[in-house]
Amino acid sequence: MANAEPATKKQKIETEExxxxxxxxxxxxxxxxxxxxxxxxxxxxQKYNKLRKPFYDKRAAIIEKVDKFWLTTFINHPxxxxxxxxxxxxxLHYMTKLHVEDFDDVKTxxxxxxxxxxxxxxxxxxxxxxxxxxxxNMSDNFTQTSTATxxxxxxxxxxxxxxxxxxTNKKRDADHKSFFDWFLDTHDPSTDDIAETLxxxxxxxxxxxxxxPDIGVYNDEDDSAAEEVEGEGSEQEIEDDEELEEEAEEGE
Amino acid sequence: MANAEPATKKQKIETEExxxxxxxxxxxxxxxxxxxxxxxxxxxxQKYNKLRKPFYDKRAAIIEKVDKFWLTTFINHPxxxxxxxxxxxxxLHYMTKLHVEDFDDVKTxxxxxxxxxxxxxxxxxxxxxxxxxxxxNMSDNFTQTSTATxxxxxxxxxxxxxxxxxxTNKKRDADHKSFFDWFLDTHDPSTDDIAETLxxxxxxxxxxxxxxPDIGVYNDEDDSAAEEVEGEGSEQEIEDDEELEEEAEEGE
Numbered sequence: 001m002a003n004a005e006p007a008t009k010k011q012k013i014e015t016e017e018x019x020x021x022x023x024x025x026x027x028x029x030x031x032x033x034x035x036x037x038x039x040x041x042x043x044x045x046q047k048y049n050k051l052r053k054p055f056y057d058k059r060a061a062i063i064e065k066v067d068k069f070w071l072t073t074f075i076n077h078p079x080x081x082x083x084x085x086x087x088x089x090x091x092l093h094y095m096t097k098l099h100v101e102d103f104d105d106v107k108t109x110x111x112x113x114x115x116x117x118x119x120x121x122x123x124x125x126x127x128x129x130x131x132x133x134x135x136x137n138m139s140d141n142f143t144q145t146s147t148a149t150x151x152x153x154x155x156x157x158x159x160x161x162x163x164x165x166x167x168t169n170k171k172r173d174a175d176h177k178s179f180f181d182w183f184l185d186t187h188d189p190s191t192d193d194i195a196e197t198l199x200x201x202x203x204x205x206x207x208x209x210x211x212x213p214d215i216g217v218y219n220d221e222d223d224s225a226a227e228e229v230e231g232e233g234s235e236q237e238i239e240d241d242e243e244l245e246e247e248a249e250e251g252e
Numbered sequence: 253m254a255n256a257e258p259a260t261k262k263q264k265i266e267t268e269e270x271x272x273x274x275x276x277x278x279x280x281x282x283x284x285x286x287x288x289x290x291x292x293x294x295x296x297x298q299k300y301n302k303l304r305k306p307f308y309d310k311r312a313a314i315i316e317k318v319d320k321f322w323l324t325t326f327i328n329h330p331x332x333x334x335x336x337x338x339x340x341x342x343x344l345h346y347m348t349k350l351h352v353e354d355f356d357d358v359k360t361x362x363x364x365x366x367x368x369x370x371x372x373x374x375x376x377x378x379x380x381x382x383x384x385x386x387x388x389n390m391s392d393n394f395t396q397t398s399t400a401t402x403x404x405x406x407x408x409x410x411x412x413x414x415x416x417x418x419x420t421n422k423k424r425d426a427d428h429k430s431f432f433d434w435f436l437d438t439h440d441p442s443t444d445d446i447a448e449t450l451x452x453x454x455x456x457x458x459x460x461x462x463x464x465p466d467i468g469v470y471n472d473e474d475d476s477a478a479e480e481v482e483g484e485g486s487e488q489e490i491e492d493d494e495e496l497e498e499e500a501e502e503g504e
């Protein structure tokens with residue numbers, strides 16, 4: 001009986017080894033399906049990026065006609081507002097368009113573009129920040145690198161130099177002391193919550209931030225302006241009366 | 253000229269109001285496309301859930317033949333190991349199958365099932381914990397509710413009573429003091445990292461945890477057991493020799 005043991009042991013090892021090989025083979029088949037699923041989902045995202053594009057373009061064309069749309073939207077957003085400096089707010093008066101788009105393959109990154117009309121601060125018409133995602137390993141941890149358009153400041157108008165020369169006693173941010181400081185900072189962008197806010201919160205629906213709830217005292221003598229604008233299926237009510245009133249009063 | 257002002261003001265308000273209406277209309281079209289995209293992605297996930305099913309079933313059938321597969325996998329996983337009590341480890345000797353599946357519509361939740369063979373601890377063959385996700389608002393914040401199979405403990409074998417009667421001086425966990433304490437706890441499961449570990453880490457590829465890296469002293473007199481099992485495209489090397497050796501030695 002003692003002689004039989006090594007054979008039994010060997011047999012058991014071989015059986016278990018065979019089973020583990022079989023599990024591994026099946027696992028590879030599952031992994032292959034997972035990759036196929038990811039590919040198909042990427043294709044859907046690509047398809048809808050294309051389908052959304054004309055509507056984003058249409059929206060952008062209308063937004064351009066609304067005075068201070070992006071400045072107002074940024075000021076009304078708590079996260080973006082937290083890094084805006086006074087002079088930057090003046091500069092953002094001239095911003096006409098925000099655009100966010102995935103790279104064509106969706107998975108390797110995205111870019112955020114800020115379009116400006118002729119302004120006293122810089123020569124650029126478009127400032128673009130790109131975020132390149134690189135898969136670090138198989139378990140989908142990504143590292144990011146970013147690039148930013150070099151800003152061609154006009155003489156004496158470099159807002160970052162302004163900022164460095166005086167202590168910032170206004171709004172503060174743990175990571176970025178100003179909007180342009182964020183824009184030009186291409187170090188360690190893996191936790192860039194400003195970029196994520198612009199991409200996933202503001203760009204998908206900026207109107208909700210442009211139209212802040214009407215919390216001020218409202219005194220309207222023009223009934224036509226008090227009508228609420230409601231689109232079918234709209235997720236929030238549009239309360240634009242105070243905004244419009246302010247605009248109108250500035251014009252008087 | 254003074255008389256003209258109210259008309260200009262009214263005109264400006266109407267123009268801006270019209271623009272905001274147009275933005276809102278376009279936004280609704282974008283939102284509708286987003287919903288369509290989500291639906292299509294859900295369908296892809298449903299499709300691949302079906303395609304993966306036979307491979308998961310096949311894998312489960314092989315795993316059942318491997319002695320202590322799930323116990324070993326759980327012990328080797330740092331997060332699950334942190335809540336396992338000694339007596340629970342004994343109980344998990346009898347666990348034969350882990351299964352995780354989305355509900356049919358994918359988006360409303362998932363269930364985790366633990367299958368057991370005849371054992372001294374309880375009568376149940378399957379213990380199932382279900383997680384129901386409910387959308388709280390439009391910005392995709394979800395709340396979870398969960399349910400768990402009632403465990404029919406055999407006389408004097410209630411592991412939770414055991415646990416309550418003596419101080420736990422072994423492993424500790426911030427949230428759960430044992431595996432069955434986690435299983436039966438259906439309060440506030442919105443941050444259930446044990447469930448997430450089982451669903452997103454262990455179930456997709458348990459073999460990598462069953463096959464821990466060979467860190468112990470290895471003394472092998474049987475060359476056939478030292479051969480490495482490598483599947484094509486496998487993401488990790490299979491180092492099963494020590495495991496098999498231990499099994500074999502227990503059998504002697």
